[in-house]
Amino acid sequence: MLKEFRRHRAAQRVKPGDGRPLKRFRWWQMTFRALFYLRLTGDDGRQTIYAIDVKHAGNSSTGVVEAHLYRDGRQHAQSRLPAFFPVPGGTIEVKGSAFGLKRCHYVTDKGTERQLTPDRDSAEGRRTHFDGAHPALSQVIGCISSVILVVALALLFSQLIEPVTKVEPVARRIGTFTPPVRLPLWADITIGLGAAMASTERALRLRYHWLLDGGVG
Numbered sequence: 001m002l003k004e005f006r007r008h009r010a011a012q013r014v015k016p017g018d019g020r021p022l023k024r025f026r027w028w029q030m031t032f033r034a035l036f037y038l039r040l041t042g043d044d045g046r047q048t049i050y051a052i053d054v055k056h057a058g059n060s061s062t063g064v065v066e067a068h069l070y071r072d073g074r075q076h077a078q079s080r081l082p083a084f085f086p087v088p089g090g091t092i093e094v095k096g097s098a099f100g101l102k103r104c105h106y107v108t109d110k111g112t113e114r115q116l117t118p119d120r121d122s123a124e125g126r127r128t129h130f131d132g133a134h135p136a137l138s139q140v141i142g143c144i145s146s147v148i149l150v151v152a153l154a155l156l157f158s159q160l161i162e163p164v165t166k167v168e169p170v171a172r173r174i175g176t177f178t179p180p181v182r183l184p185l186w187a188d189i190t191i192g193l194g195a196a197m198a199s200t201e202r203a204l205r206l207r208y209h210w211l212l213d214g215g216v217g
Contacts, residue, residue, distance in 0.1 A: 011084050017068065017075030022051055030123040032056050036104045036116035040088055048072060050087060052094055052104055052116060067094040092116070097213060099196070100124075100203030115206060127204040142205070145198035149212040152195035155183070 025035050038050040051070040058065040067083040069076045069092065077085055082095040082103075090108035094101065101124075107113040118124035131138040158179040165176045183191070199213045207213075 011086070014077050014079045014083070014085060017070075017077050020075045022053065022070040022073050022075070025119045025121045027121055030121075030126075033122070034101055034104070034124055035119040035122050036124070037119065038087075038092065038106050038116045042088060048088075050076075050092065052085075052092060054081075054094065054096070054101060056096070056100060065096055097199075097203060097208055099199040099213065101206055102203065102208030102213070104206060124204050124206070127201075131205070141201065142207075145201045146212065148191075148194045148198040149202075152191050152198075153212060155188070155191060 025033065032055055034052075034054045034056065036052045038052075039047055040050065041047045049072055051073075053068040053070060054065065056065065057063075064080050066078055066080050067085075068078045069083075069085045069087075079085065082093070085092040085094075087106070090106055093103055093105050093107055095103035104116045105113045106116060118128055120126075120129065162176075162179060165174065202208065202213060
């Protein structure tokens with residue numbers, strides 16, 4: 001029920017596009033722009049190309065992060081994130097995170113879904129190409145990202161729980177907690193930067209977990 005309510009609210013945020021042409025992706029836009037494509041074939045056999053264009057920094061005047069839907073190279077609709085765009089046979093769902101996109105999928109009316117294809121020149125597209133060219137190494141990098149986030153989350157938890165257990169009523173009931181390892185400031189900063197890089201790497205693959213990625217965001 002809650003999910004359907006949110007979907008309905010998101011559908012109400014969709015505004016018609018102005019028909020502007022889709023701009024080509026440039027290599028220097030990799031850090032702040034995402035571009036994905038979806039090809040749909042109608043009952044008449046005609047193929048339509050949809051594109052989702054998102055600038056992570058948000059609208060230049062409002063700062064609100066928006067998704068723009070293009071149909072055959074022309075802007076068809078726009079919405080702030082999370083966005084749900086109705087298209088033939090289903091809906092394109094776009095959701096963002098602190099490190100990029102966590103979802104850009106086509107969900108059919110029957111409930112099946114598939115991720116849209118990133119532009120080859122985008123950061124997501126380059127990561128996808130790397131995964132196809134070097135699957136074993138790509139899997140190792142993905143595992144390392146997860147491990148870094150687990151370590152960062154454990155460190156964050158220990159830093160948060162220590163002062164709580166020093167409160168007198170809490171200390172009397174459960175005792176105080178002392179972290180087994182105290183890291184120097186430079187190590188804390190290094191782990192923090194590593195966690196940000198790990199979450200960014202996962203965002204390039206549209207991987208997201210509310211605890212791992214949300215915990216460091």
